[in-house]
Amino acid sequence: MTQELSFQIIDTHAGGDVSRIVVSGINALPGETVRDQMEYLRDDADGLRTLLLEEPYGIPEMSVDLVVPPTDPQAQAGYIIMEVMGYPIYSGSNTICTATALLESGMIPKYEGRQQFVLESPAGLVQIEANVENGVVETITCEGLPSYIDTYRATIHVPLIGDVTYSVAYSGGFYALVDATELGFELTRDEESRLAHCAQAIVEAILQERGFSHYSLGDVGPLPFLHFMGPVEQIAGDHYRSRSATYVHPGVICRSTTGTGTSARMALMHHEGRMQPGDRLETVSLRGSSFVGSFTRVSKGGPHDVVENTITGKSYVLARSQIVVNPDDPLVDSSQLRHILTSHVPRG
Structure with a gap:
C-alpha cells in the first residue's frame, strides 16, 4: 500500500498570468517571519515549487503562492511567492491573485463595496484595497514596493x-x-x-x-x-x-x-x-x-x-481543486515535498 499525498489549490489569473494559490494541506513552516518561512521553503522544501511549475502538473509560465498564517498581528494572512526563477520577495500579480483567492474562498470575509486589509509577504506588510461589486471581487489595489x-x-x-x-x-x-x-x-x-x-x-x-x-x-x-x-x-x-x-x-x-x-x-x-x-x-x-x-x-x-x-488589477478564479501526488509516479520527485504535506490518503 502506498500513500497518496494531497493538498488544495485555487487557480487564478491576473492579466493572463496564472497563479496557483495553495490554501491548505501544508504543515506550518518554521520561521519567525514570512521571510524566514520563504527561506525554509527555498532551502529545505523546494519540491512544492518544482512540482507545480513542472510537468506533469504545471508549466514554467505559472506562479505558485502558498498561503501561510501571518506572523505580524496587523496582517490577516501571509503568502510566499514561488516562480520558475525562484522565490521573489514581492510580486504585484501574485499579490492580486492571492488577495482575490482569499476573498473568494471566504478565508478573508468579503464585504460589498470597498474594503481594506493587510497581507504579509516576504517583503513585509502589504496594504490591500478590494472593490467588491454584486459579490464579485472586481479589482484589487495593492502597494507596489x-x-x-x-x-x-x-x-x-x-x-x-x-x-x-x-x-x-x-x-x-x-x-x-x-x-x-x-x-x-x-x-x-x-x-x-x-x-x-x-x-x-x-x-x-x-x-x-x-x-x-x-x-x-x-x-x-x-x-x-x-x-x-x-x-x-x-x-x-x-x-x-x-x-x-x-x-x-x-x-x-x-x-x-x-x-x-x-x-x-x-x-x-x-x-x-x-x-x-x-x-x-x-x-x-x-x-x-x-x-x-x-x-x-x-x-x-x-x-x-x-x-x-x-x-x-483584476484577478479571476479559474479552478478550485485538490492536487494528488503519488510517490510511486516515476515522473514526480516528492523527496523535497513529503515532509511538509499534512494530507495522506492510503491507496490499496
Whole structure:
C-alpha cells in the first residue's frame, strides 16, 4: 500500500498570468517571519515549487503562492511567492491573485463595496484595497514596493544584437528597462518568441558584466528581469498608457505587464521628469490586459529618490481543486515535498 499525498489549490489569473494559490494541506513552516518561512521553503522544501511549475502538473509560465498564517498581528494572512526563477520577495500579480483567492474562498470575509486589509509577504506588510461589486471581487489595489533607478541609460554590447541602451530599476527585484522601438519591436503578440530570445541575450550580457546591490537590503540576487517599454501615450492630464512586455526567465514573457514591471517603469518616468505624484500609468500587455500603477509620493532611500506606488488589477478564479501526488509516479520527485504535506490518503 502506498500513500497518496494531497493538498488544495485555487487557480487564478491576473492579466493572463496564472497563479496557483495553495490554501491548505501544508504543515506550518518554521520561521519567525514570512521571510524566514520563504527561506525554509527555498532551502529545505523546494519540491512544492518544482512540482507545480513542472510537468506533469504545471508549466514554467505559472506562479505558485502558498498561503501561510501571518506572523505580524496587523496582517490577516501571509503568502510566499514561488516562480520558475525562484522565490521573489514581492510580486504585484501574485499579490492580486492571492488577495482575490482569499476573498473568494471566504478565508478573508468579503464585504460589498470597498474594503481594506493587510497581507504579509516576504517583503513585509502589504496594504490591500478590494472593490467588491454584486459579490464579485472586481479589482484589487495593492502597494507596489518602493522603486528607484539604480542605473540610467548605460550601454552594453550584446552578441548578435549590437549595442543596447538600458536602465536598471529596483521594484522588488532588479529590472533592466529597454526601449522596445529602439530594438525594432512593436510589442505585438506575434513577437513574443523573439522578445524572449532578445531579453535573454541582454540579461545574460548584463549579468556577465556587473551585479547590483540594494541600498538597504544589500545583495538581493542577480538581475533576473527585463521590461520592454513601448511609446507613452497621454490619455488625460494625469493618466499615461504604454504597451509593455516583461521577461522573467529563458523562454518566458509574462502574459501580464506585471506589477513590479509597472512600478519599475514609473520609477524611470519620474527619474526622467515625465511623471509626478498623483499620476497614473497603465501598462498594456501583448494580450491587451493591463495594470494601472498610481504614483503616490516620493521618499528618500539612501542616495535615491524612491517612488512609492500602488498597482491595481483584476484577478479571476479559474479552478478550485485538490492536487494528488503519488510517490510511486516515476515522473514526480516528492523527496523535497513529503515532509511538509499534512494530507495522506492510503491507496490499496
